[in-house]
């Protein structure tokens with residue numbers, strides 16, 4: 001069964017009502033389980049969770065994360081290769097209808113940015129583009145990866161969704177990880193927010209992580225853009241999606257991100273605000289649902305909040321991020337996708353982690369490991 005088929009078994013209105021109707025006893029029952037059922041996970045997303053229950057969730061999430069991951073946080077940096085895009089996502093500064101300086105980096109410029117990040121210590125880069133296949137398609141990505149792979153052990157991508165053949169090419173090029181946010185799992189809202197361009201195809205995007213799993217990507221990330229739609233059901237479906245991928249592709253690590261909408265060019269306002277308390281609750285609930293999932297928090301969030309969420313289950317963080325192509329070597333934010341909130345340098349983040357008793361991991365994977373064990 002595909003995830004698309006599975007999703008149809010969990011109607012949105014019914015599950016939203018179930019989450020809202022959760023009783024304190026159901027929350028306590030979920031907290032007593034060593035492995036959550038889907039119903040328990042739904043209960044832990046409920047606004048009825050009390051402060052004491054949230055504390056219990058946080059303690060359990062911390063214990064599981066410490067057991068499974070130890071005291072380490074993997075650091076990565078986003079590297080924007082292009083801000084050209086044919087899609088009309090209403091919430092994104094890069095959308096095709098937004099008049100802004102468009103830029104696709106040359107291979108030399110990509111290498112220059114990658115070198116800046118390497119000199120800061122990063123050995124795990126996340127490459128990002130919009131969706132403009134003629135200027136920044138699969139050929140372009142392959143060339144970019146070939147150019148910078150010697151500078152970093154691990155490369156992930158957060159680009160346009162591909163089919164199985166496309167992901168096979170990415171694996172062959174040396175990509176380890178993939179992130180594809182569904183943005184919102186609410187089909188009707190998805191159609192409204194993605195009025196034109198290839199991204200208006202909901203099913204193709206939803207099925208991309210499965211195509212990547214079949215192609216052998218070793219890390220696959222999902223997430224919803226919190227604030228776009230109903231966050232309770234979007235986080236619920238994110239959990240189901242991650243669980244599905246973790247069970248189906250057991251050799252692949254599943255990761256979950258928690259992007260909250262930030263102000264972007266074009267002035268899109270989030271429909272619903274996700275509070276810091278809710279975000280904390282969602283992170284804890286997802287950790288209790290999938291003990292082995294990598295949980296990622298980016299520089300979209302403020303420094304203080306990131307510091308406070310550290311012990312609860314986060315395993316990866318970005319640091320010193322710039323969301324504009326060429327921004328690291330130009331030292332400019334012109335053409336950025338969104339404003340970041342945590343402006344600390346990578347060295348400052350590493351020092352903070354050390355002060356809190358965590359080890360910053362700049363590189364956790366290299367294809368050479370595969371060559372040695374082959």
Ligand code: SF4
Nearest residue numbers: 085089092094095130
């Ligand atoms: S969210 Fe991605 S696909 Fe949509 S407009 Fe922005 S860059 Fe393009």
